[in-house]
Amino acid sequence: SAVISQKPSRDICQRGTSLTIQCQVDSQVTMMFWYRQQPGQSLTLIATANQGSEATYESGFVIDKFPISRPNLTFSTLTVSNLSPEDSSIYLCSAQGPNQPQHFGDGTRLSIL
């Protein structure tokens, strides 16, 4: 399976600022996704990162708050904008190759002061 590198692994940010998370896959994959895992909860899909076009967002998530880029087949970024304490979560990148299941990066643990 593909190796998925995510950075930063953790960060502490001030309210009102933004954080950009990077996700790099070591091989070309078909699909890339971004998830949020709030404390003590399961994973919730934020969006599907589409190569060269706008991401596809799930209900409850909007582009202004979670802008996503995917300039090529192996790299994507998620920005969490205008941070508030409710954004304190783990953010996970996943990738899926052709006819392969999804695998996850190590995640980014975000805390808001």
Place this chain on the structure above:
Amino acid sequence: QKEVEQNSGPLSVPEGAIASLNCTYSDRVSQSFFWYRQYSGKSPELIMSIYSNGDKEDGRFTAQLNKASQYVSLLIRDSQPSDSATYLCAVSNDYKLSFGAGTTVTVRA
């Protein structure tokens, strides 16, 4: 209405016993089913995938799927302390995964 439901935990089993985890899903057209293991502070790790009715075995893990009953399960045989983790059931009918809330398993030495 939740799409994926897992049996509530935590589940505590003695070392060497069988841990049984259950999952039901609401979307009848779901095609792919997965079990992920998540250790505390770590990201989910895929341990089993199953796509057709019946059993699939991989080492000490057996996944069982019954599409008519919309039910998928995971058995962990000869449970070890290293199996202590949260197990997430995930279901897909296209490329998107829907996750259950997870069942936390503790294996007592």
